Amino acid sequence: MAAIAFYLGRRKALLSGTGGVRLHSRPQQYGTYVAVWMAIPALAIGIIAAAASLLHLRVPSAPFVFAFCMAGAAVGLGYALRQVEPSMRARTAIERFIQFLLFGASLISILTTLGIIVSILFESLKFFNQVSLWSFLTGTTWSPVATYREGQQVADSLFGSVPLFAGTFMITLIAMCVAIPVGLLSAIFMAEYAPYKVRTVAKPMLEILAGIPTVVYGFFAAITVSPLVVEAAEAFGLEASYTNALAPGLVMGIMIIPFISSLSDDVINAVPNSLREGAYALGATKSETIKHIILPAAFPGIMAAALLGVSRALGETMIVVMAAGLRANLTANPLEDMTTVTVRIVAALTGDQAFDSTETLSAFALGLVLFVVTLILNLVSIIVIRKFRQNYE
Amino acid sequence: MANEKSMPASAFLRRRYRAEKRFKAYCIGALGLALLFLVLFFADMISQGYSAFVQTELQIDFAYNEETVDFPQSALADDVYPLVSRAWFRNVPRAVQNNPELMGTTQTIWVTADADIDQFRKGHRDNLPDDRLATLQRLDDQGRVAYKFNSNFFTHGDSKIPTNAGLWSAFVGTLYVMLVTLIISFPIGVMTAIYLQEFAPDNRLTQGIEININNLAAVPSILFGLLGLAIFINFFGVPRSSALAGGLTLSLMTLPVIIISTRAALRAVPQNIRHGALAVGASRWQSVRDHVLPASLPGILTGTIIGIAQAMGETAPLLIIGMIAYIPEAPDGITQAATVLPAQIFTWAGMPDRAYVERTAAAILVLLGLLIFMNSVAVYLRHRFERRW
Numbered sequence: 001m002a003a004i005a006f007y008l009g010r011r012k013a014l015l016s017g018t019g020g021v022r023l024h025s026r027p028q029q030y031g032t033y034v035a036v037w038m039a040i041p042a043l044a045i046g047i048i049a050a051a052a053s054l055l056h057l058r059v060p061s062a063p064f065v066f067a068f069c070m071a072g073a074a075v076g077l078g079y080a081l082r083q084v085e086p087s088m089r090a091r092t093a094i095e096r097f098i099q100f101l102l103f104g105a106s107l108i109s110i111l112t113t114l115g116i117i118v119s120i121l122f123e124s125l126k127f128f129n130q131v132s133l134w135s136f137l138t139g140t141t142w143s144p145v146a147t148y149r150e151g152q153q154v155a156d157s158l159f160g161s162v163p164l165f166a167g168t169f170m171i172t173l174i175a176m177c178v179a180i181p182v183g184l185l186s187a188i189f190m191a192e193y194a195p196y197k198v199r200t201v202a203k204p205m206l207e208i209l210a211g212i213p214t215v216v217y218g219f220f221a222a223i224t225v226s227p228l229v230v231e232a233a234e235a236f237g238l239e240a241s242y243t244n245a246l247a248p249g250l251v252m253g254i255m256i257i258p259f260i261s262s263l264s265d266d267v268i269n270a271v272p273n274s275l276r277e278g279a280y281a282l283g284a285t286k287s288e289t290i291k292h293i294i295l296p297a298a299f300p301g302i303m304a305a306a307l308l309g310v311s312r313a314l315g316e317t318m319i320v321v322m323a324a325g326l327r328a329n330l331t332a333n334p335l336e337d338m339t340t341v342t343v344r345i346v347a348a349l350t351g352d353q354a355f356d357s358t359e360t361l362s363a364f365a366l367g368l369v370l371f372v373v374t375l376i377l378n379l380v381s382i383i384v385i386r387k388f389r390q391n392y393e
Numbered sequence: 394m395a396n397e398k399s400m401p402a403s404a405f406l407r408r409r410y411r412a413e414k415r416f417k418a419y420c421i422g423a424l425g426l427a428l429l430f431l432v433l434f435f436a437d438m439i440s441q442g443y444s445a446f447v448q449t450e451l452q453i454d455f456a457y458n459e460e461t462v463d464f465p466q467s468a469l470a471d472d473v474y475p476l477v478s479r480a481w482f483r484n485v486p487r488a489v490q491n492n493p494e495l496m497g498t499t500q501t502i503w504v505t506a507d508a509d510i511d512q513f514r515k516g517h518r519d520n521l522p523d524d525r526l527a528t529l530q531r532l533d534d535q536g537r538v539a540y541k542f543n544s545n546f547f548t549h550g551d552s553k554i555p556t557n558a559g560l561w562s563a564f565v566g567t568l569y570v571m572l573v574t575l576i577i578s579f580p581i582g583v584m585t586a587i588y589l590q591e592f593a594p595d596n597r598l599t600q601g602i603e604i605n606i607n608n609l610a611a612v613p614s615i616l617f618g619l620l621g622l623a624i625f626i627n628f629f630g631v632p633r634s635s636a637l638a639g640g641l642t643l644s645l646m647t648l649p650v651i652i653i654s655t656r657a658a659l660r661a662v663p664q665n666i667r668h669g670a671l672a673v674g675a676s677r678w679q680s681v682r683d684h685v686l687p688a689s690l691p692g693i694l695t696g697t698i699i700g701i702a703q704a705m706g707e708t709a710p711l712l713i714i715g716m717i718a719y720i721p722e723a724p725d726g727i728t729q730a731a732t733v734l735p736a737q738i739f740t741w742a743g744m745p746d747r748a749y750v751e752r753t754a755a756a757i758l759v760l761l762g763l764l765i766f767m768n769s770v771a772v773y774l775r776h777r778f779e780r781r782w
Contacts, residue, residue: 091676098678099592105584106593109606109652112645116616119623185423193417194424202424204772209431211764213706215735216438216757219742223750224437254430261427285409287416308611315613317709322742342615342709349622349713367619371612378611382604 033090036097037080041072120371123364130358131159136365138162142328142344144359159362161369163330167338171249171320172313174334178253179309183260184302190261191268192290203262210258218322221251226323233335240335243325249334252319256309263308267301267385268294270392301388304381311377315370317342341366438761442754444515445546448556449506451476452537456499462489472528478505480557503541508555508748514538517747546755550721551737555748558741560756565723566636566716566731567705573640573727574647574704579697581644582651586693589652590659591681610649617646618713626714634715636727642714643704650703654696658689691778698771702764708735734760 045068128136139160186206190199226247233240240246271294279289295302325337326347348363400408453469455461461468465485469477481504489495510529512518521529532538549559585606593599621642625631631638662685670680686693711717717736724731732740734756741753 095676095678099588102584102588102592105581106588106599106602108581109585109609109648110602112609112620112648113605115624115645116612116620119620120616123623182423182427185420186427189417189420189424193420202428205428205431206424208765209427211702211706211768212434213708213735213760213764215706215708215738215742216761219738219753219757220434220437222742223441254427254434257427257430285413287413288409290416311611312613315615317613317615317712318739321709321712322739342613345615345619346709346712349618350715350717364619364623367616371616374611374613375608378608379604382607382611 029090029094032094033083034077034080036094037083038073038077041076042069045069045072116371120364120368123361124368127358127361127365130361131365135159136161140330142339144348144362159358159365161341161366163328164339164341164344164366165369166330167245167324167328168314168340168342170245170332170334170338171252171324171340172310174246174249175252175256175313176306176310178250179256179260179313180306182253183257183305183309184264186257187261187264187268188290191265192286192294203265206258206261209254210262212255214255214316214318215322217251217255218248218318218320221247221319221323225251229335238335241325241337243323243337244335245324245338246334248319248323251323252313252316255316255319256312259312260305260309263305263385264298264302267298267305267388270301270389271297272392300384304384304388307377307381307384311374311381314377315342315374317346321346341370345370438754438757442751442756442758444517445751445755446543447540448543448545449511449514450503450539450541451506451510451532452501452503452539453477454499454501455504457489457495458497462486462496472524473532475525476507476510476528476532478507478554478556480552480554481505503539505545505556506538508746511556512748514540515751517751546752550723551719551732551740552721553719555744555746555752558749558752560734560737560759562720562723563732563734563737563756566720567733569636569724569727569731570639570643570733571701571705573637574644575697575701577641577644578647578651578700582648582697582700583655583693585648586652586655586659587681587686590656591685592677606649606652609645610653613709614646614707615709615713617642618710620645621710621714632728632730634718634730634732636724636729636731638714639711639716639731639733640727642710643707646707646710647700647704650700651693651697654699655689655693658692658696659685661692662688688780691774695771695775698767698774702767702771705733705767706735706760706764708739711736712739734763 046065136159139158140162141158141160142163143158186202190202194202226242226244229244229247229250230240230242233244275293275297276289279293284292320340320343324343325339326343327337327339328344329336329338331338345363345366348359348366351359451473453473455465456468462485465482466474509518509521510525513521513529529538545557546559547564548561549557550562552558589599589603593602621638625638625641626633631641666684666688667680670684671677675683711733716732717740718730718732719740720730720732738753738756738760741749741756744753
């Protein structure tokens with residue numbers, strides 16, 4: 001149908017052009033113009049009908065909707081064909097339409113963010129109707145009692161999220177203790193010391209670490225690292241749980257190394273060479289230049305990289321689901337089992353719970369906290385990196 | 394540094410050089426440590442997983458007749474049949490149905506051994522009951538026990554019998570999910586990038602969109618799962634655990650990756666190209682469509698492949714939308730319940746049976762192989778078609 005419209009529009013343009021009048025745009029642009037005018041009303045009617053049926057409104061039957069679409073198409077076609085004449089600026093009109101389309105596409109990303117916020121917020125509000133915000137944020141016991149039917153008593157369930165946050169921060173801390181020194185020092189090596197050849201080999205190798213799926217890291221942590229940690233602890237006469245917090249923390253640290261190193265590498269490379277040369281001219285050694293000139297100059301960028309790393313560690317799910325514990329445990333000992341926010345979200349949503357049960361809703365409340373915290377970290381680091389780039393460009 | 398003034402200059406210099414060497418050694422050590430992790434990791438996965446690619450098979454004489462089709466165990470000696478995988482017995486009636494000529498004949502065939510036998514021969518299991526051990530020994534002496542390539546692993550779906558479990562349904566599921574993801578995220582991602590890079594005025598709104606995209610790239614993936622659950626499944630009524638739900642969710646996650654890399658590719662096209670097109674009378678859209686896009690296509694494709702590879706390894710959001718169901722048969726469409734490779738890995742990792750551990754590691758090797766292949770294609774595309782301006 002669109003093809004017919006295209007052909008008609010083009011033909012009319014060509015016919016009117018034969019009189020020796022100069023066309024404003026190319027003939028096929030008139031064709032496209034007509035086709036677009038025909039398609040829009042038809043599609044719009046179709047989409048409205050589909051949306052209405054989704055919202056369970058009363059919708060006329062499918063043939064009726066189809067006929068309506070056709071009528072819309074005909075009206076659009078008629079209108080557009082009347083518009084076609086040599087002086088008509090078809091090209092400008094198409095241009096405007098395409099810009100509008102592209103703009104629409106770019107709004108999808110905004111809609112995604114809104115979608116996340118709305119979906120989490122609504123369910124969280126339901127949760128906070130049943131559990132007070134204060135007891136959620138300050139309670140130290142997390143023990144949801146399974147409710148399989150709607151409307152069952154939830155009086156015995158406790159939703160104090162402090163131990164979950166403690167577990168999350170503990171594992172994040174361990175991860176960052178691995179990732180920041182190793183990532184930053186490798187970035188310094190690659191940016192300042194490494195010959196070109198080493199750099200071209202080592203950089204993609206590090207990026208492989210970033211490309212390994214998290215479920216694979218989780219298996220590695222659970223099957224290989226956890227037993228090693230337990231054995232090592234026994235060698236020191238300590239007792240460690242098989243779902244200790246150390247193993248997932250270490251493996252998560254390995255996972256985050258490439259994020260820190262590649263971002264820091266970019267940042268260090270962005271520091272202008274004149275600063276380095278100035279330091280060398282004063283007789284500083286390479287390491288003195290790095291420590292006293294380059295790192296301070298690159299500090300905001302490196303901080304931003306570390307914050308992004310923290311944000312990733314907080315939201316990491318598979319490693320902790322597979323290797324960390326399920327029990328909410330408020331402790332400072334990384335050899336004990338601890339659980340995290342993401343583990344509880346998964347546990348709440350993969351069980352056989354009724355969708356309206358308080359435990360299921362608690363997943364969304366935890367998700368809300370996770371979203372807010374990572375949003376703040378991400379925004380700070382995105383803005384810092386933008387400012388940093390602008391400073392040195 | 395307190396006494397550096399009182400030190401002879403040469404000693405101070407030596408100290409500084411030592412510090413220099415030390416610092417460089419730390420840096421090399423850090424990089425070495427990171428690479429060591431990588432090597433250890435791969436060595437661990439390969440050593441755990443390689444044995445799953447072969448499987449112990451037994452050579453038996455099987456007489457096909459009415460009775461043995463109904464009760465296949467009865468065709469074998471009492472001491473032999475516990476050694477054969479239950480899954481094989483289960484398939485006997487189907488084999489006869491597909492090939493009726495078998496009826497009434499006695500065939501000497503290789504059949505899959507029971508998982509316990511297999512694990513014992515691979516050294517993953519310390520002991521077997523004495524009678525089975527004796528039978529196994531006897532068959533082995535007759536040359537009737539051997540490792541054969543484990544084709545079940547690639548052609549079967551998931552199964553509760555480890556020797557029968559394979560990746561096929563997860564593989565098909567992954568294909569469907571990636572198809573949905575690609576169809577949705579590629580056009581929208583490229584369009585968004587074109588708008589932001591080529592058309593957008595520099596105002597608050599577009600800056601907001603840009604920051605928003607950068608933030609979306611760093612939002613924890615599990616939150617996309619919550620979005621998928623609340624909006625796609627509960628609001629729009631997309632079937633739970635279907636490839637469609639998974640693909641929609643993952644496409645939202647892949648969008649920022651595609652947008653960011655497409656923008657980088659568009660930015661790399663020099664202004665001269667645009668100005669040249671505009672100078673001969675092309676409109677802005679024409680210059681983008683006919684000149685800028687073709688020039689940046691390799692970069693866009695590279696970014697898309699990397700984004701898809703990332704989505705292929707993603708598990709957390711799929712857990713939330715229920716894609717960890719037990720799927721023994723490959724799905725036929727995007728609205729059926731499906732599972733994907735990483736989800737299958739997760740499911741197997743949670744199985745208590747020892748035989749699943751090597752299968753999990755082998756599945757990981759397959760997944761990593763696919764991802765490395767996709768990434769090398771991306772790197773190849775970049776090198777082959779990249780133009781330096």
